[in-house]
Amino acid sequence: MKDAQRARLAARDTGLRRARAMTTWTAVGATAAATVLSVVLAEGSSSANASTVPQKTAPAAPTTTQQPTGSSSAAQAPETQAPQTQEQLQPPTQAPQTYSGGQSSHGGSGGT
Amino acid sequence: MTAAPTVDRVVFPALGTTVNLVVTDAGRLPAAERVLRRELAELDLACSRFRDDSEITALHTRAGREAEVSPLLFAALTAAIRAARLTEGLVDPTVGQAVVDLGYDRDFAALTAVTDAVPARPAPGWWRITLTPDPANGGGRVLLPRGVRLDLGASAKAFAADRIARLAYAAADCGVLVDLGGDIATAGAAPESGWRIGIAADHRTARSEPDETVTIVSGGLATSSTARRSWSRAGRQVHHIVDPTTGDIPDRVWRVVSVSAASCLDANTASTAAIVLGERAPGWLARHRLPGRLVGEHGEVRRVAGWPADGNLTTTGDRAESASAAGPTSRATAAPGALATTAGPAAPDATAAPGAPDATAGPARPVARPDEGELG
Numbered sequence: 001m002k003d004a005q006r007a008r009l010a011a012r013d014t015g016l017r018r019a020r021a022m023t024t025w026t027a028v029g030a031t032a033a034a035t036v037l038s039v040v041l042a043e044g045s046s047s048a049n050a051s052t053v054p055q056k057t058a059p060a061a062p063t064t065t066q067q068p069t070g071s072s073s074a075a076q077a078p079e080t081q082a083p084q085t086q087e088q089l090q091p092p093t094q095a096p097q098t099y100s101g102g103q104s105s106h107g108g109s110g111g112t
Numbered sequence: 113m114t115a116a117p118t119v120d121r122v123v124f125p126a127l128g129t130t131v132n133l134v135v136t137d138a139g140r141l142p143a144a145e146r147v148l149r150r151e152l153a154e155l156d157l158a159c160s161r162f163r164d165d166s167e168i169t170a171l172h173t174r175a176g177r178e179a180e181v182s183p184l185l186f187a188a189l190t191a192a193i194r195a196a197r198l199t200e201g202l203v204d205p206t207v208g209q210a211v212v213d214l215g216y217d218r219d220f221a222a223l224t225a226v227t228d229a230v231p232a233r234p235a236p237g238w239w240r241i242t243l244t245p246d247p248a249n250g251g252g253r254v255l256l257p258r259g260v261r262l263d264l265g266a267s268a269k270a271f272a273a274d275r276i277a278r279l280a281y282a283a284a285d286c287g288v289l290v291d292l293g294g295d296i297a298t299a300g301a302a303p304e305s306g307w308r309i310g311i312a313a314d315h316r317t318a319r320s321e322p323d324e325t326v327t328i329v330s331g332g333l334a335t336s337s338t339a340r341r342s343w344s345r346a347g348r349q350v351h352h353i354v355d356p357t358t359g360d361i362p363d364r365v366w367r368v369v370s371v372s373a374a375s376c377l378d379a380n381t382a383s384t385a386a387i388v389l390g391e392r393a394p395g396w397l398a399r400h401r402l403p404g405r406l407v408g409e410h411g412e413v414r415r416v417a418g419w420p421a422d423g424n425l426t427t428t429g430d431r432a433e434s435a436s437a438a439g440p441t442s443r444a445t446a447a448p449g450a451l452a453t454t455a456g457p458a459a460p461d462a463t464a465a466p467g468a469p470d471a472t473a474g475p476a477r478p479v480a481r482p483d484e485g486e487l488g
Contacts, residue, residue: 005234005357005358007234008234008237008356008357009357011237012201012237012239087194087198088198088400089198089199089373089378089381089382089400089402090373090374090375090378091372091373091374091400091401091402091403091417092328092330092331092372092373092374092402092403093329093330093331093374094328094329094330095372095403095417095418095419095420096309096326096327096328096333096372096403096418096419096420097306097326097327097328097420098326098327098420098421098422099306099308099325099326099327100325101305101308103308104308104319104320105308105309105310105318105319105320105322105325106119106121106134106289106291106303106307106308106309107132107134107289107291107296107307107308107309107310107318107319107333108132108291108294108309108310108311108312108315108316108317108318108319108320108322109291109294109295109296109309109310109311109312109315109318109333109334109335109370110294110310110311110312110313110314110315110316110317110318110335110337110368111294111313111314111315111335111336111337111338111339111368
């Protein structure tokens with residue numbers, strides 16, 4: 001691996017660690033805020049109908065940078081993050097087959 | 113009694129290449145063609161970096177600030193970032209400046225030799241792009257850091273082929289093949305014997321003068337090549353496929369790589385990644401169970417993960433050539449179709465696994481030119 005490649009990978013990893021740290025702290029902050037808010041509201045409306053008491057909910061996602069595309073700098077709260085899947089490039093349901101019948105092709109695949 | 117539907121096609125230039133639409137029911141061609149032309153126009157307006165009025169050009173001018181983009185550009189960017197993520201950055205949309213530095217700064221037809229040399233710089237990295245979807249309109253906002261220039265050339269055409277095939281199928285309700293300069297997507301039921309795809313280094317001759325022909329029944333097939341879109345820069349020949357880690361062209365190992373996948377986007381992502389990977393490409397394709405055909409700089413052919421042998425090597429009666437060129441481990445002389453369904457779980461590196469269906473089959477050679485215009 002070339003030095004430039006190593007440096008680039010290191011920069012990427014640093015960026016990803018920074019994004020994960022930000023995600024964690026954002027989630028912690030959001031969780032704390034939600035907990036305080038729910039306690040305050042619950043005490044303030046203890047005589048209210050149960051349906052008006054806020055449910056304990058997952059903290060809201062950060063206001064920006066929700067990235068369903070999977071970019072690793074996504075700053076979603078862990079509770080709202082989609083489960084990690086082992087997404088991969090998808091192979092065909094059936095491999096190409098040899099053709100030697102002599103009829104013309106429907107399509108042509110080559111460099112553009 | 114009604115006649116059986118016949119295959120029909122329309123071919124025209126667009127996006128700086130050749131567009132080819134095939135349907136399994138000739139009567140449905142106009143409906144499919146309307147979708148094709150509409151989508152191509154919208155794609156060009158959204159993604160062309162050579163148009164001053166394109167959305168992606170506007171996005172570059174707003175780098176550093178979040179910008180609202182159309183659902184189409186948002187989807188194209190999402191596809192590009194997915195490709196980058198699944199290849200761990202081998203295919204990266206932030207190579208735009210690197211491609212420009214190599215001299216590819218205008219429509220390829222207008223490109224001339226470049227004499228000055230700009231030092232290659234690594235691409236900034238796809239992870240710097242922030243996409244925020246807007247469920248209300250299907251689009252979203254994009255935050256492109258300053259200095260990041262996008263090039264969707266490695267994914268937009270394949271993304272479009274998949275999208276158009278899907279939409280055209282919905283409109284025409286018959287089997288559809290969309291071929292955007294060699295990036296091929298299919299939808300609906302294939303013709304009885306499958307979609308016949310000619311493979312060659314140059315998409316302009318792939319259909320009429322293929323090096324070999326295969327059939328697929330669904331999904332996509334794409335070819336990446338360093339033989340086309342190449343130009344001279346500061347005394348050396350360069351091309352449009354950039355290694356994001358260096359910002360320069362990758363080591364010259366493969367001249368042409370064709371891959372079959374569940375979608376054209378995945379096929380094109382893999383074929384581009386294979387060019388960048390160089391010698392590690394056969395093993396990488398095999399691990400991903402992506403059938404591939406790789407042509408080396410000197411014409412040697414390797415087939416991995418179930419890509420079939422060239423049927424013409426046996427049917428043309430030229431066994432001696434195929435056997436001698438293929439070497440002792442080649443299966444190029446196996447009966448046609450013998451390897452056709454062997455995709456299964458591939459060996460970690462099919463090129464090294466005894467009995468693996470990849471064979472170094474020697475230089476590919478053209479087969480007899482089929483009758484043009486004969487379809488179905």
